[in-house]
Amino acid sequence: MRGFYAIYRKEMSHYFVSPVAYIIVFVFLVLTGIFFTNALAEVNNYANTMAMQSMEMGQTASVDVPSLVLRFFLGTIGIVVLFLTPMLTMGIYSEERKRGTMELLMTSPITDAQIVLGKYFASLSLLAIMLVPAIFYMFYLFGHSDPAAPWRMIPGAFLGLFLLGGALLALGGFMSSLTENQIVSAVSIFGISLVLWLLDIFAQGNGAIAQALQYAAILKHFDPFVQGVIDTTGLVFFGSWIFLGIFLTLRTVESMRWRRA
C-alpha cells in the first residue's frame, strides 16, 4: 500500500508541477464551458420553439430541458475525453522509459502492481478533477429546473463518463508501456479509441462477428448512461476494459524485468 501511495503521489505531483496538467485542464475547462452554455442555449431555444409550435397546433409538446442538456453536454464531453485521454497517458511509461527512470522503479522495492495501479489511479484522479466543474454545472442546471428534475440522473451520467474515461486511460497506460516514444503512444491510443468508438458503423449485419463488434463499440455503452439508464452490460463492459488495460500493462511492466535476461 505504501508503494502504491508513493507512486500515486509522485505521479500526481508530476502532473501538477509540469505545465502539462494545467494546460490540459485549462483547455478542457474552456471546452466544457463552451459546450455547456451552448447546449443550454440550444436546448432552451428548442424548447421555446416547440412551445410556440404546440400553441399553434393545439398540442402540448414535452421537452425535458435539463435531461436534454445533460445528454447533449455529456455526450460531447465524452468525445472531448476521447481526445484528451491520450495526452494524459502518453507519457506515463514512455517518458520514464526514455529517461531511464523506469529502471530505477524496477529496482526499487515497489511491486509491479503498485507501480501500475499507482499510475493508473493518478491519471484517473486527474480526470476526476477535470470533471468537477462539469458536475457543478449539472447540479446548477438541475437546481434551476421547474418542475424538479431527478437528481439521480447526474451521478448516473457521470458514472458513465468516468467509466468511459477509466477504460480509455487503462488502455492508454498499456499503449504507453509498449513504447519509449510518446508520440507513438499517443497516436496509437487515439487510433484504438477512435476505432472502438466507430466500431458499430463498420460492423453491420446479423452475424455473430458483426454482433460482437457492435457490442465492442464504446459509444453504445456510454449512451445509456447519459440518457438516464444504468445498464449492467455497460458496467461489465467498461469494467472489463479497465481490467484488461491494467492487466496488460502489468504484463508489459513485468516483461521489462525478464526481457533483458
Add this chain to the structure above:
Amino acid sequence: MKLERKELAQLGGVLGLVLLLSGYIRYTSREILDVPCDVLLITGGVLLLAWIVLDFRSLIGFFSKRSSKLGANTGVLIVAVVAILVFLNYLGFRHHKTFDLTTAKLFTLSDQTKKIVEPIKTDVNIYLFDKAGNPEVQQVRDQMSDYADLNRHIHFEVVDPTEQPGMAKEYGITEMGQLVVVNGSHTEHAQTTTEEDITSAILKAISTTVNSVCFLEGHGEKSITDETPKGFSGVADKLKKENYLVSSVNLVTSDSVPSSCSVIVDAGPAKSLFPQETQMITKYLEGGGKALLLLDPGTNSGLDSLMSTWNVKVGDNYVIDVSGVGRLIGTGPGIPLVVNYGPSPIVKGFENMMTFFPLARTVSVADQSKADPQTVELLKTSAASFTVPNLGNGTVKFDPAKDERGPLSLGVSAENKSGKSDARLVVIGNSTFATNQWFDQQRNGDLFFNAINWLTEEENLISIRPKEPTNRRVTLTQAQMTELSWFSMVILPLLVILGGIYIWIKRR
C-alpha cells in the same frame, strides 16, 4: 551477396505466411476454393513447413530461451484472461439488468407490455425488414432485447429484404422499416416500431379472437368511408390497424343487430332512429351486447327509452365553456374542453391532458343512487362552463333559472352484469371529437379507442402509448445566463492557468 541457407529459409517462411494470408483473403472474399486459391494456400503451407524444417535448430533455440518461455507463459495468460473477459461479457450481455433513472421511465418497457409478453408460452418471431446499417435498426434492436429479456420465447431478427426477397414477399413487405410479428401461422404487422405498436402487434398475434366494430348508418351518421375532415375514415383505418373488423350496418334492412358485431357504434345520428331500431339495440344490449353512442346536441336520437333503462340522462342542451383555456389553443367557448376524468379504465392516465368536444351536450348519470347498472361519469368540464338550450344567433347568456352550471358531465360508461353476459354501454354527448379533423388532437383519439377497447373487454390494449418525457424548463434570467457563461468559459479556466503560473514561478 550470398544468402545463407538459414536466411533463405526464413525469407521463404515469411513469403509462405504472406501467401497463406493472401489465399485466406481470396477465399473469404470469393467464398469458393478455386485453383489460384489452392495454389496460394498449398505453396504458402509448403514454404512455411520448409522454414520450420530447415531452420528447426534456431526455432528450438528461440523457444528454449528464458525470455521466450516467459513470453509464452504471458501469452497463454493473456489469452486466458481475454477468454474469461469475453465470457463474462457474454454473460453480462445475456443476463443484464437496467436501472431507469428518468422520471417517466422512458427507457423501460411499460407494465402493459410486461403483462402481455411475460405469459407467452409459444415462440414468437419478430422480424424487422430493414438494412442492418440504418441507424434506427440499432434502436429497435436494443428495444427488442428488452422484450427478449422479458420472455425467452421472443426472438428478434433483422432481415434485409434485398438479401431475402422471398421472405419479404412472404410477409407482404412493401417498404423498409416494417416490423412483423409471427406466431405460428398468425402474422401481424406493426405500424411503427414504437413500443405501443410492437406490443399491440404481439398481443394481436397471440390473441385468438377478432372483434368486429359495426357502425350504424342510415340516419346521417358520420361515415367510415368519408375522408373529409368531418368523416370517420381515420377512426376506421386505426381500428383496422388494431386488428378490428370494421363494417357499416343498416338496421332498417335487418331484423336484429348482426350477432357478428362485437360493438355497435352510432356516431352522431342527425335524425331519430326508428322505434324498431331502438328496440333491436335494446335487445342486443340485453343479450350482453356492447354499444358506443355519440349523440350530438340539437338532434334527437330516439334512444330515450334505452337511456332511461341504462340510467343515463342525455341533456337537450349545448355546453358552453367560458374558462378561456381553449383560447390558448385557438378554440372558442363552443368547444368545451375536459381535463377532469372519472374513475374508469377508459380515461385512465388522462389526468391533466385535454380532450375537446366541438359542440357538445351533457350526458350524465340520471340517478346516482341506483347501483345497477354500474355507471361512471367519464368527462367533466371546468366550473366555468354552463349549458344553454340552444345557440340562438351566436350570442349566448347564462340563465340561472333554466341553465346548469359546470362542472358538467359529457360522457358516461355503464356496465350491466345482471344479464346473461356482461353488457356495456358508453354514451358521449358529441361525435365530432373523433372525426378526422379532431381525432389526433390531444387525447381525443385515445378516448375513442379506449372506449372501444373497454367495450370489447380488450382493456389490456388500453394505455400502451408512447412515453413522453416530463415537461421541464430551466428558469434562468438573462443575468444568470451571462454570469454562467463568464464563469464557465473564462473565469474558471483562467483560475487554473493562474494556479499553474503561480506554481511555475514558485518552483523557479
